[in-house]
Amino acid sequence: MTTATATATAIVAGHGLALRRSHPLPNPPGRATTSVSLPARPVTPARCMIVPASPSPRSRRCRSISSESSTAASAAADITDEEVKPEDEVDPQAEVCYLDPDADPESIREWELDFCSRPILDARGKKVWELVVCDATLSLQFTRYFPNNAINSVTLRDALSSVSEALGVPMPDRVRFFRSQMQTIITRACGELGVKAVPSRRCVSLLLWLGERYEVVYSRHPGFQAGTRPLLALDNPFPTTLPENLFGDKWAFVQLPFSAVREEVESLGRRYAFGAGLDLDLLGFELDDSTLVPGVAVESSRAKPLAAWMNGLEISAMEVDTGRASLILSAGVSTRYIYSGYQKTPAATQEAEAWEAAKKASGGLHFLAIQESLNSDGCVGFWLLLDLPPPPV
Template identity: 75%
Template sequence: MATLSFNSTQIKSPSLQSHKPFSKSHFSTKPNNVPFLFPSKTHPQLHHFKPNSISESSVSVPEEAFDDAEEDDPTSELSYLDSETDPSSVTEWELDFCSRPILDIRGKKIWELVVCDSSLSLQYTKYFPNNVINSVTLKDAMETISEDLGVPLPEKVRFFRSQMQTIITKSCKELGIKPVPSKRCLSLLLWLEERYETIYLRHPGFQKGSKPLLALDNPFPMELPENLFGEKWAFVQLPFSAIREEISSLDERFVFGAGLDLDLLGIEVDDNTLIPGLAVASSRAKPLAAWMNGLEVCSVEADTSRGCLILSVGISTRYVYATYKKTPTTTSEAEAWEAAKKACGGLHFLAIQEDLDSDDCVGFWLLLDLPPPPV
């Protein structure tokens, strides 16, 4: 059984140095003087981003990760549950239902259902002809997964294609499942990338140069809703060891946010690696973090052409999160922040605080900005 595996991210990490932030956003909500509810921690303070603090690096997939996959029949289907996994613990699925760059004997594109959980303990694939693509087919297929693998139907199903929202939502609701449109289907996205290289390219019906039928949306960013406004922001960075500690204590401290299990994703990061992030300060940090917590936060992007930061949530929603005055200095720092994010394989974070100089976070999200899958 092939598993996702990535090379370690090798990034040189010089000693942390403070860097005066240029970033003062156009946030304009009125201060509400929300009291801070949590005691101080021993975590290091967020250090202002130093543009030259991360060297060139990359995250790539080693050939040996796919040794087993190359023995697979590319026309076969997969129905797998890890024998050591408690079926009742698989409560959330990640799902893709889309055409593939593969033609059947009629010369029509084959569709495929791909389902997994975040740890890839559950893996299921099934091909379909293009003339049976509807909510009934998907509903029946999800019931089949549950019956064949002996797992209960999930509480939630995450999916990342907006074009399939109607079919997936209808199927889920008929089964009493909560559909969650979200690009935080990271295990699924990485698995699709792997399947493209190890399965689809080797399929006898593969069509070279075929473009995805349902490309991911990348809409023009909208104005930020008032309830998501902060007051100040800055590019910052933290060593990965501190980020792990922050994520592990989210539940203990009742802090809003979400982590990523990089071990399960097969992504290795050295403890001393400096991870770039965005710190947002607000006197109403607690309610701001609460609102953000319901948005399926995906990524933050520095758009140097527009002089702004873009917040991506859900599957196709993008907001102008903050703006800055374009100068050679600000453009250089924004470009360096994006380069640092790329050097970390897309890994970055969003922290919400009461003050940019605080040691504590009221909300903390570890994010992974992945390119769209090739299918």
């Protein structure tokens, strides 16, 4: 781990809380309990709009996340809107079939997929369905509309095959999707194509692209129905007990400068066997290098097995429920775990609220790090996470 990472975890050494029964662990001999001071700036969370790595046939509006330096005297972080004017008028009824000419088709091994109704009525007065497919970098983009009486696994299977044929790319190894209600159809269609279907909310590019399409495509369609609620809303179930194999020994709220977070993400492939990053440039993050990004560091005497188990969960976010004095882990498409409880005291509540405020100040960006010790210079796994609102469709 970087020097900055080691410093960030060291300031909370001995401050871990028990993951099992919400009791503080004893401090190491001779070490006093320390607390973390996170910037509790009241900043409204921003919604990122994606800018592709290369020009796309569609117009696009970019909302960048920016911040002032995170110091004790700094004011609220600035979140600025940049309008990217379209070069051509968008046809809301046109379908998208795009592959970045600079992309290597063989390198696109994972797709993100949504197959759901849209707030649009066809000539029969029935809701239009749409397949939207992209990859994490938006080098691949594909959309197709369908009537509501043609929604089944066979239709989806054939449509996915046509993506490969139309764009000249191989079928992917994995397809991520975020709607639990469509799991049966998507899993069956992918299975017949020899593709692994992965239920996951780590479809960040897809989720943000859908938000943009709502604004620049669906809302301009002649059949658009304003105020229509999503047919398949995202699940937000009550959190359940954490499985035994996911327990750590202790954890702590930590923070890293944005520059160090970038460095950790860039080093994921060569330094860590476990973890996941995000394309910060694609997502429009323009935070100052010194902006502090909050995270959770977990210490475990069996760090490698723990990181391996966590790696298969498709972790998407962590949040603090101050009312129940709990840290909540979101994974997959509809799984929420009580990752830990903590003793509810004014000091602990203040620290938890400061952590959540820091997450908002960094545009929802946060991380999870698994270490053999909170004092260690390296970590076994590192996951960059992002709080996202549900898509409007």
